[in-house]
Amino acid sequence: MKLLEFLIANKTEFLAALLRHILLVLTSTSIAVAIGVPLGVLSFRRPRLGAPLIAMANIVQAIPSLALFGFLIPLPFIGGIGARGALIALTLYSLLPIIRTTVSGLASIDPSVREAGVAMGMRPRELLRQVELPLALPSILGGIRVAAVTGVGTATIAAAIGAGGLGEYIFRGVAMVSNVVILAGAVPAALLALIADFGLGLLEKRFSPGRERSRSATAYVGLGLAAAMLLLAVGWIYFERSLGGIRVGSKNFTEQVILGEILAQSIERAGGINVERRLNLGGTLVCERAMLSGDLDAYVEYTGTALTAVFKQEIVRDPEEVNKRVAASYRATGRALQAPLGFNNTFAILVRKREAERLGLHRISDVSAVVSTWTAAFGPEFLDREDGFRGLANVYHLQFRQPPRAMDLSLTYRALADGQVDLIAGDATNGLIEKLDLLMLEDDRHYFPPYFAAPVIREETLRKYPQLAAVFERLGGSINDAEMRKMNYEADVEGKDVVAIARSFVERRFGGR
Amino acid sequence: MIDFRKVEYHYPNGQRVLDDVSFSIKEGEVLALLGRSGAGKSTILKLINRLIEPSSGEVLVEGRSTRKWDAIALRRHVGYVLQDVGLFPHMTIAENIAVVPRLEHWSEQRTRERVSELMVLVGLDQGEYGKRFPRALSGGQRQRVGVARALAVDPPVLLMDEPFGALDPMTRVEMHHEFKRIQERVKKTVVCVTHDLGEAFALASQIGVIARGKLAALAPPSEIAVSTNPDVRAFLETVPRLSGT
Numbered sequence: 001m002k003l004l005e006f007l008i009a010n011k012t013e014f015l016a017a018l019l020r021h022i023l024l025v026l027t028s029t030s031i032a033v034a035i036g037v038p039l040g041v042l043s044f045r046r047p048r049l050g051a052p053l054i055a056m057a058n059i060v061q062a063i064p065s066l067a068l069f070g071f072l073i074p075l076p077f078i079g080g081i082g083a084r085g086a087l088i089a090l091t092l093y094s095l096l097p098i099i100r101t102t103v104s105g106l107a108s109i110d111p112s113v114r115e116a117g118v119a120m121g122m123r124p125r126e127l128l129r130q131v132e133l134p135l136a137l138p139s140i141l142g143g144i145r146v147a148a149v150t151g152v153g154t155a156t157i158a159a160a161i162g163a164g165g166l167g168e169y170i171f172r173g174v175a176m177v178s179n180v181v182i183l184a185g186a187v188p189a190a191l192l193a194l195i196a197d198f199g200l201g202l203l204e205k206r207f208s209p210g211r212e213r214s215r216s217a218t219a220y221v222g223l224g225l226a227a228a229m230l231l232l233a234v235g236w237i238y239f240e241r242s243l244g245g246i247r248v249g250s251k252n253f254t255e256q257v258i259l260g261e262i263l264a265q266s267i268e269r270a271g272g273i274n275v276e277r278r279l280n281l282g283g284t285l286v287c288e289r290a291m292l293s294g295d296l297d298a299y300v301e302y303t304g305t306a307l308t309a310v311f312k313q314e315i316v317r318d319p320e321e322v323n324k325r326v327a328a329s330y331r332a333t334g335r336a337l338q339a340p341l342g343f344n345n346t347f348a349i350l351v352r353k354r355e356a357e358r359l360g361l362h363r364i365s366d367v368s369a370v371v372s373t374w375t376a377a378f379g380p381e382f383l384d385r386e387d388g389f390r391g392l393a394n395v396y397h398l399q400f401r402q403p404p405r406a407m408d409l410s411l412t413y414r415a416l417a418d419g420q421v422d423l424i425a426g427d428a429t430n431g432l433i434e435k436l437d438l439l440m441l442e443d444d445r446h447y448f449p450p451y452f453a454a455p456v457i458r459e460e461t462l463r464k465y466p467q468l469a470a471v472f473e474r475l476g477g478s479i480n481d482a483e484m485r486k487m488n489y490e491a492d493v494e495g496k497d498v499v500a501i502a503r504s505f506v507e508r509r510f511g512g513r
Numbered sequence: 514m515i516d517f518r519k520v521e522y523h524y525p526n527g528q529r530v531l532d533d534v535s536f537s538i539k540e541g542e543v544l545a546l547l548g549r550s551g552a553g554k555s556t557i558l559k560l561i562n563r564l565i566e567p568s569s570g571e572v573l574v575e576g577r578s579t580r581k582w583d584a585i586a587l588r589r590h591v592g593y594v595l596q597d598v599g600l601f602p603h604m605t606i607a608e609n610i611a612v613v614p615r616l617e618h619w620s621e622q623r624t625r626e627r628v629s630e631l632m633v634l635v636g637l638d639q640g641e642y643g644k645r646f647p648r649a650l651s652g653g654q655r656q657r658v659g660v661a662r663a664l665a666v667d668p669p670v671l672l673m674d675e676p677f678g679a680l681d682p683m684t685r686v687e688m689h690h691e692f693k694r695i696q697e698r699v700k701k702t703v704v705c706v707t708h709d710l711g712e713a714f715a716l717a718s719q720i721g722v723i724a725r726g727k728l729a730a731l732a733p734p735s736e737i738a739v740s741t742n743p744d745v746r747a748f749l750e751t752v753p754r755l756s757g758t
Contacts, residue, residue, distance in 0.1 A: 110602075112595060113600075115595070115599070119562060119593040120589070120612060120616070121586070123585055126616060131601055
């Protein structure tokens with residue numbers, strides 16, 4: 001019943017997320033119907049065109065959803081983060097079942113019925129509208145049902161590119177290691193899927209041929225609904241785009257969300273600038289692509305991460321030098337690196353404290369002797385990065401029992417605490433280190449470059465709002481390691497609201513209103 | 514009303530279906546085309562409403578070549594009755610009958626009146642059947658609807674493709690009487706395809722026998738009955754004889 005308490009305590013936010021989720025699915029499914037049914041008719045009438053069309057829809061369907069969301073970010077006009085990219089991806093996913101069922105619905109019509117229509121002098125369009133589509137309708141509705149139900153599930157992943165919805169709770173819950181928050185996203189999503197399945201199932205039955213009904217009325221209602229949905233979608237997409245102001249982003253772990261919120265609130269305090277939050281984006285590269293495509297104006301990046309993961313440069317260990325190189329690379333791509341916020345969120349090689357005490361482990365070089373029987377788990381970024389696992393294993397001669405497991409960064413903390421793995425690479429400032437009784441080993445060979453957090457902003461935006469310079473100046477050096485860890489702890493362990501944590505920081509820093 | 518002039522038809526693969534078929538039907542005649550399955554009877558119907566065009570020769574409807582007719586206008590000018598299955602399963606009986614009037618953009622009022630009139634004509638109670646769907650009707654009732662639907666915009670020509678083939682013999686005979694009663698009133702030019710000799714004799718004013726893609730004979734029933742043409746005889750032999758006659 002903690003779940004119920006959580007939902008009641010956060011009801012405004014929850015209802016907004018639920019509504020957004022429903023809108024995402026409704027709109028994408030409607031667009032998919034508007035495109036998919038005509039494509040299905042075309043495929044049926046011209047099989048030579050239809051076969052490759054269906055093959056293409058099949059391929060799209062086979063792309064893992066997170067990958068598809070990722071592909072779409074850099075595309076002009078249709079791609080990007082937020083609702084637009086999500087709607088496109090969800091629509092693409094819904095197309096296949098709708099095209100397929102349209103084709104199979106049309107193919108299952110008794111040929112003599114079609115022949116009767118032609119012989120009575122129906123033109124192809126009249127035949128389609130009056131005979132073929134009505135008879136294929138139950139089959140098409142079946143496809144819409146499949147599309148909507150899977151859409152509810154896929155839309156949870158859309159939170160990774162800042163589209164919001166119930167997925168945000170799931171991602172946040174994973175980051176906070178909180179089952180209640182995960183369930184706040186997962187349970188309503190599952191219920192939504194069941195409701196969609198049941199409702200559309202009823203509709204499907206209702207439209208089977210030979211049922212008593214007022215046919216034209218239902219048809220008009222359906223048509224009106226579809227048209228309204230399309231209008232809504234177009235409006236939504238352009239509204240999101242044309243709001244203006246500054247779009248502030250963050251990656252999808254607690255510290256980033258807090259920093260994004262702090263950045264947003266600080267800018268709002270400067271006055272006269274509308275801030276749009278696009279927090280919880282699915283990783284460094286999502287943020288980077290979104291910035292390059294103009295979907296994101298500012299977010300907080302870490303210097304070492306920018307150097308290695310964004311700009312693919314060699315590891316440098318001198319903080320000043322890192323800062324200089326990163327600033328130059330950002331400048332070359334139309335962005336401006338601002339003054340570092342103060343703290344260094346380096347990778348933390350973490351083990352269970354009890355284990356460390358038993359074995360007398362303090363430094364990373366201490367573990368090379370024991371890891372041959374250990375298992376490690378890392379976030380996908382760490383496995384891939386220049387400053388990640390491969391270099392670490394080389395420098396410290398780490399030979400694990402088996403290759404390290406790749407899993408969601410936030411989940412590695414729990415896996416370590418539960419004893420399922422023995423070593424992970426977390427964030428030095430993460431509040432979970434304390435909560436889960438973990439120990440951070442010292443990087444005694446100075447493998448990791450510095451990771452000072454610093455805001456990055458598009459130069460175009462900075463020119464448009466010159467008053468921002470003062471905001472960044474005041475934020476510079478304002479958060480030290482301890483303060484960042486404290487805020488993370490408040491969010492992850494004490495379960496405080498991120499917005500409130502950020503507000504209290506900003507008020508301390510900028511003075512009350 | 515309908516003239517075939519040296520009509521040949523073969524499938525795109527070259528297989529010949531009709532070979533040098535010529536005949537005329539006058540207004541108000543009922544022509545029954547007799548022949549085995551695959552003899553080319555249905556092809557003749559499809560040539561009349563331009564579902565297909567002759568490979569050579571001409572088909573004239575009201576003196577005009579079907580090639581010169583607008584196919585859509587021609588089909589709405591020619592009623593078509595198929596075996597049972599031709600009714601639209603998602604439409605009520607009244608809606609089925611109203612299809613062509615609606616295609617022709619008749620007013621709602623006129624359409625409704627016409628539907629009532631036709632249901633009376635074919636002997637179906639509108640209150641009871643108008644709002645039912647085809648699958649709730651018996652075979653004979655469905656065929657009445659098929660006839661009503663084909664007559665909806667009062668076309669001068671009526672084509673019937675094995676209209677009563679799927680009915681049991683008792684119902685079929687009943688439908689023959691019904692057809693004659695209706696034809697008495699509407700006086701259409703009718704071409705009816707059948708492989709049932711009894712049906713041809715019951716309905717037709719002219720009987721044509723098709724064999725191997727050619728028109729073997731065309732004459733009133735009384736002459737067909739005494740014909741010496743081997744193809745016609747072959748058909749007449751199909752009638753079972755009771756012993757002692």
